[in-house]
Amino acid sequence: MKKVKWSDREELLRNELKLVRKQACLNQSELALKLDKPQSFVSKYESGERQLKILELEQVCLACNTTAHDFLKAFSEHQSP
Numbered sequence: 001m002k003k004v005k006w007s008d009r010e011e012l013l014r015n016e017l018k019l020v021r022k023q024a025c026l027n028q029s030e031l032a033l034k035l036d037k038p039q040s041f042v043s044k045y046e047s048g049e050r051q052l053k054i055l056e057l058e059q060v061c062l063a064c065n066t067t068a069h070d071f072l073k074a075f076s077e078h079q080s081p
Contacts, residue, residue: 010048016075017060018046024064034063 021031021042028042035041044050045060052060058068 012078013075014046014048016071016078017052020061020064020066020071020074021046024066026064031060031063035059 021028024031026034028046029039032039032042041050045052045056054068057071061068061071
């Protein structure tokens with residue numbers, strides 16, 4: 001099995017989070033409003049300045065009309081072999 005750097009996986013996760021937001025036709029401010037959080041909350045996890053807890057990830061997914069299960073499945077499918 002190929003060794004993968006954590007930073008590579010973190011970047012992939014951030015990209016997947018941005019993608020799911022955009023697929024839901026939401027900008028950062030709109031998503032933040034649905035989450036009852038400031039826009040900086042979304043900006044910070046998308047830029048890597050903060051990490052999401054699993055329950056926060058679930059809330060983000062639900063706000064973007066998907067499930068954490070489906071999100072993580074897509075994330076794992078987009079990883080490099």
